[in-house]
Amino acid sequence: MKSMSPAFVIDYGLEPRGYVHMVAVSAVAAVALTTLVIGFGWWTNGHYETLLSSIGIIAVAVVGYQVFVGNTGIVSFGHPAFAALGAYTTGILAIPTEMKSALLPNLPAWLSVISVGPAAATIAGGIVALLFALAVGSAVMRLSGAAAGIMTFGLLVITNEVLRNATNITKGNQTFFGVPRSVDSTSIYMVLALVIVFAIAFKYSNLGLRARAVREDPLAAEMSGISIVGARLWAWGASAFVTGIAGGLLAQNLTSFSPNSFYMNLVVPILLMSVLGGMNSVLGAVAGTALISLWQQFMRLAEGSELPLVGFKIPIGISDLTLGLALVLILLIRPGGVAGDFELGPRPKRSEA
Amino acid sequence: MNILQILVDGLSAGSIYILLALGLSLVFSVMGLINFAYGSLIVWAGYSAYVLTALGLPYPVMLAVATLTTVLLSVLIGRVVFLSLSGAPASTLLLASFGVALALQSLAVVTFGDVPRVVPTPAVMATSIDLGFVRISVLQVVALLLGALVLVALDILVNRTRFGFEMRAVAEDATTAALMGVRSNMVLLSVFALTGLIAAAVAFIWFAQVGTVSPRADFNPTLKAFVAVVLGGLGTIRGAVLGGLALGLLESSMASLLDNDWLAYQQSIAFIIIIILLILRPQGIAGKIVQVSK
Numbered sequence: 001m002k003s004m005s006p007a008f009v010i011d012y013g014l015e016p017r018g019y020v021h022m023v024a025v026s027a028v029a030a031v032a033l034t035t036l037v038i039g040f041g042w043w044t045n046g047h048y049e050t051l052l053s054s055i056g057i058i059a060v061a062v063v064g065y066q067v068f069v070g071n072t073g074i075v076s077f078g079h080p081a082f083a084a085l086g087a088y089t090t091g092i093l094a095i096p097t098e099m100k101s102a103l104l105p106n107l108p109a110w111l112s113v114i115s116v117g118p119a120a121a122t123i124a125g126g127i128v129a130l131l132f133a134l135a136v137g138s139a140v141m142r143l144s145g146a147a148a149g150i151m152t153f154g155l156l157v158i159t160n161e162v163l164r165n166a167t168n169i170t171k172g173n174q175t176f177f178g179v180p181r182s183v184d185s186t187s188i189y190m191v192l193a194l195v196i197v198f199a200i201a202f203k204y205s206n207l208g209l210r211a212r213a214v215r216e217d218p219l220a221a222e223m224s225g226i227s228i229v230g231a232r233l234w235a236w237g238a239s240a241f242v243t244g245i246a247g248g249l250l251a252q253n254l255t256s257f258s259p260n261s262f263y264m265n266l267v268v269p270i271l272l273m274s275v276l277g278g279m280n281s282v283l284g285a286v287a288g289t290a291l292i293s294l295w296q297q298f299m300r301l302a303e304g305s306e307l308p309l310v311g312f313k314i315p316i317g318i319s320d321l322t323l324g325l326a327l328v329l330i331l332l333i334r335p336g337g338v339a340g341d342f343e344l345g346p347r348p349k350r351s352e353a
Numbered sequence: 354m355n356i357l358q359i360l361v362d363g364l365s366a367g368s369i370y371i372l373l374a375l376g377l378s379l380v381f382s383v384m385g386l387i388n389f390a391y392g393s394l395i396v397w398a399g400y401s402a403y404v405l406t407a408l409g410l411p412y413p414v415m416l417a418v419a420t421l422t423t424v425l426l427s428v429l430i431g432r433v434v435f436l437s438l439s440g441a442p443a444s445t446l447l448l449a450s451f452g453v454a455l456a457l458q459s460l461a462v463v464t465f466g467d468v469p470r471v472v473p474t475p476a477v478m479a480t481s482i483d484l485g486f487v488r489i490s491v492l493q494v495v496a497l498l499l500g501a502l503v504l505v506a507l508d509i510l511v512n513r514t515r516f517g518f519e520m521r522a523v524a525e526d527a528t529t530a531a532l533m534g535v536r537s538n539m540v541l542l543s544v545f546a547l548t549g550l551i552a553a554a555v556a557f558i559w560f561a562q563v564g565t566v567s568p569r570a571d572f573n574p575t576l577k578a579f580v581a582v583v584l585g586g587l588g589t590i591r592g593a594v595l596g597g598l599a600l601g602l603l604e605s606s607m608a609s610l611l612d613n614d615w616l617a618y619q620q621s622i623a624f625i626i627i628i629i630l631l632i633l634r635p636q637g638i639a640g641k642i643v644q645v646s647k
Contacts, residue, residue, distance in 0.1 A: 075444045077451075139628045142635050146387050146443045147587060150579045151628070157576065158621040165617040264572070268455060275448055317462030317568075324456030328434055331449045335441065 013209050018346050025345035026200035026282070030193035033286070037189050049185055051297065056188035057249045059289040061266075062273045063192070063199050064242030066285040069274060071208050071235040073215035077267050078152030081159035082240045084262035085132055086125030086247025088163065088170055091179040094121040094252060103178040106168035118182035122191075122248035129244025133237050141232040156263070163259040170259070177256035183249055191249060195242055199282045200343065202238055211235040269296070272323055276330055278337030287338055292323070357487045359605045365493035367601020368500025369558055373574055374581035374593035375507065376551040382524040382588040383544050385443045386435055389450040391578055392571030393457035394549060398423040398556035399566030400461060403470040412475065420553040427549025428542055436541060439527075454571065461568035469565035478561045496558045503554060507590065510547075520544060524588075576620075584627055586637025595638045 014022060041052055065079050095103060097115045104112070116124070140151045163170050170176060202208045210231040213221040218228050251257060269292060277288020299319035330337060373391070380386050401419040410418065430453055438449055481490035511517035522530040523540045531537050559574060560566055577600065585596020603626065607619055615622075631637070 073442070073444055075447050136628065139632045143631060144635075146381070146385070146447065147583055147631075147637075149444070149447055150387065150583050151631070153576075153579060154583075154624040154627065158624050161618060161621045271448065271451065315463050317459045320459035321456055321463060324452045324454070324459060327452030327455065328449055331441075331445055331452065332434070332437055335445050 013206070014204050014346070014348050018348070019204055022204050022343070022345040023197060023201050026343070027193075027197045029283075029344050030196040033196075034189040034193040038186050041185050051293075052185040053183070053188055053253050055289065055293045056185060056192050057246055057253060058269060058273070058293065059286055060188070060192050060195050060249060061243055061246035062270055062277075062285045062289045063195050063282060064239050064246055065270050065274050066239075066279065066282055067199050067202055067242060068235050068239030070280045070282070070285075071203060071211040071215065072232045074152075074232070075149045075271075076152040076239075077149065077271075078155035078159075079239070079243050079270060080262040080266040081156045082129035082133065082243035083247035083250065083266065084159055084163060084259065085129045086122075086244030087251035087257060087262065088125075088176065088247075089128040089244075090121040090125035090248035091176055091251045091257075092169065093124050094118060094180055094182070095178050096180070099178055104169070104171065108168070111169070118180070118252055122245055122252070125248030125251070126241040126244035129247065130237050130241040133240030134233070137233045137236045138229060141229045141236060156267070160259050160263050163262075173258065173260075175256050175258045179251050179255045181252060181255050183252045188249055188253070191245065195245070196282060196286065198238075198242065199285075200345075202235070203282065203343075204348070207231070207234045207238075268320070268323065272327055274337075275327060276337055278339035278341065280336065280341040281339040281343055283343055284337050284339030291338070295322070355487065355609075359609050360602070361487055361489050361493065362608070363602035363605035364598070365489075365496045365601070366604055367598040368496050369555060369597075370577055370581045370600045371500050371594050371597030372503055372551055372555045373578035374585060374597045375503070375590065376548040376555070377578045377582050378588055378590070378593040379544055379551075380435075380548055381582070383520060383541055384435065384439050384446070384527075386446040386450060387443070387579075387582075387587075388548075389447065389575060390430065390453040390457060391450075391548070391552065392573070392575030393454045394423055394427055394552035395556040395559060395574045396461060396566055396568070396571045397426055397457065398553045399472045399560045399570065400465060400470065402472045402556070402560065403465075403566060406473045412473065415473075416557070419556075420550065423553040423556070424546050424549035427545045427552065431542055431545030435545070436538060439538075439541065454575070458568050458571060465568065467568060469567040471564065472560035472566050474561040474564070492558065492561050495561075499554055499558065503551060504590075504594065511590065516540070516543065580623060580627065583637060584630065586639045589639060592637055592639040599638065 037052060037056070041049060061079070061083055064082075065076070068074070068076055068079075092104070092107070092111060093114060093116050095115065097113060100107060100112045100115075136155060140148055140155070143151060164173050166172070167174075203212075210221070210226050211234065213224070213226055214228050214231045221231070222228055247262070250261075254261075273288035273292045274285055275288070276292060277286065278284025296319065299314075299322065302314045303316055303319055334340075376394075377388055377391055380388050398419055401422040402415060405415040405418055406412075434449055434453055435446065438446055478492045478495065479490070481488055481493075509517075511520065519530070519535045519540050520543075522533065522535050523537045527537050530540075555574065563570070581596040581600045582593060583596070584599050585594070586592030600623070603623055604619070607616065607622060611619070611622075
């Protein structure tokens with residue numbers, strides 16, 4: 001019996017020349033995408049600045065998500081936790097020291113005297129997410145796929161609970177505000193280009209290949225001397241770092257947020273964009289983000305208003321309903337998503353195992 | 354600090370968690386699906402109770418019809434979504450169930466709005482009996498009895514009947530079972546019916562505790578079920594029972610041992626304990642060693 005889901009097919013490793021070729025193609029494509037978006041923003045006089053920025057940030061998050069889910073095949077519900085850690089870290093570090101006593105009076109002394117620039121704060125956000133991922137990773141990654149999925153959900157619950165209760169540092173349930181707005185669509189899409197190249201470089205590196213070997217057949221991979229936990233852990237850490245960066249960008253773009261900005265309502269879009277585009281493809285991650293973002297934007301305009309063509313009011317909640325049904329339908333019709341496992345660049349040799 | 358009280362509270366909460374874990378674990382054992390939409394079934398059982406009461410049905414009839422609705426909903430979802438995906442990788446099934454949960458939740462928002470709706474409960478459930486050394490509510494007694502009843506019935510069903518035999522065969526090896534003449538689709542649908550029944554039973558107790566149902570009320574039951582199954586071990590009845598009990602006792606002892614500052618971190622503490630346990634025993638308390646490739 002042929003497997004129901006042809007989503008995952010094992011690749012052979014690329015030769016060094018093929019690897020350089022692959023990364024170069026992705027770099028060209030990423031730069032082209034960035035140029036196109038920045039050009040579009042310039043052409044429309046920044047009219048769509050807010051929309052473009054938010055799509056760019058979620059794209060960074062989804063590409064980061066792809067680094068883990070695509071390479072390991074483990075569905076994660078916990079990635080918003082990394083975004084949250086990135087956002088709060090960046091926020092705390094980026095707020096100027098003279099404002100800290102007013103905004104966050106109970107901050108521990110050593111944190112209240114630090115203030116760094118936007119780039120350093122964003123990278124610090126990624127690093128904190130990475131450290132958290134490594135701390136919990138060796139426990140979570142040794143579980144079988146399904147149980148690991150549940151535990152990633154647990155990580156999200158833990159992070160949310162800690163953020164809501166560590167009021168001295170995060171203001172708890174209250175909105176965390178006052179982060180300087182230091183990113184715009186130009187810088188966001190430049191980061192996105194870097195992240196896309198990083199995701200491709202990781203996917204076709206030996207580390208990525210090992211993770212994908214474990215994904216396809218853990219037993220065979222382990223027999224070939226690959227550590228299951230180790231192979232997954234690299235993808236987990238890399239993915240957490242990128243998602244933390246996305247959180248940092250989000251903090252500096254929104255300037256105010258709360259723990260619930262990084263809960264179930266962030267899990268849903270990330271998952272959907274990734275699945276719709278194709279979890280096994282970086283190109284798919286970008287495509288899925290674009291498609292779902294545009295659909296959400298359309299529904300946001302439509303919800304609660306009267307559509308000229310339909311003639312009746314679209315009730316609130318329809319947007320999520322369409323997303324839920326879309327997720328089920330994609331999995332039924334095309335479990336590999338729009339892109340399947342297609343990437344721009346040379347096609348690696350593969351076995352239809 | 355009354356150890357007996359902790360025990361009683363823990364056991365009664367535990368019996369609800371056992372039921373939750375059982376519903377999740379049964380489906381997992383036959384088709385490898387971790388059903389994210391399990392909490393949604395409970396929520397919709399609550400909404401059926403609300404609607405049927407509004408229609409003027411007397412309580413016992415309402416209970417029966419609401420249970421039937423939940424069973425039908427579970428079978429319907431199983432037939433339309435999960436049966437079409439049987440044999441797909443666990444991640445695909447998990448994602449599909451997440452989609453179903455999202456759809457059911459937003460359908461509840463569209464139909465009933467975000468306002469909580471009252472789920473009726475007989476007043477007697479809220480009364481409690483004080484035995485001097487321990488206090489126990491009628492609801493807790495009902496939860497314990499219902500938990501015990503379901504467990505015994507399930508044990509007989511799984512171990513003593515032909516259906517149970519077929520179910521275990523499908524769980525063991527679906528292909529071979531099919532070759533031996535087991536109609537595995539019928540078995541799967543029956544398991545979905547069974548989990549629908551269990552979901553209705555849980556809903557009955559769950560909403561007696563909280564009183565109202567709202568679209569996002571699926572989150573907590575799903576979370577508790579997840580914790581209980583991972584704690585106990587996925588896919589076995591023994592695992593569900595041990596996991597549910599462990600979670601119930603853990604929560605009741607935390608509730609009486611921890612002060613308010615620490616109590617805010619209750620779920621985190623529970624998860625950290627699980628993570629430590631899983632480092633020592635990745636398959637859970639009673640889980641089978643999970644086969645690495647399938």
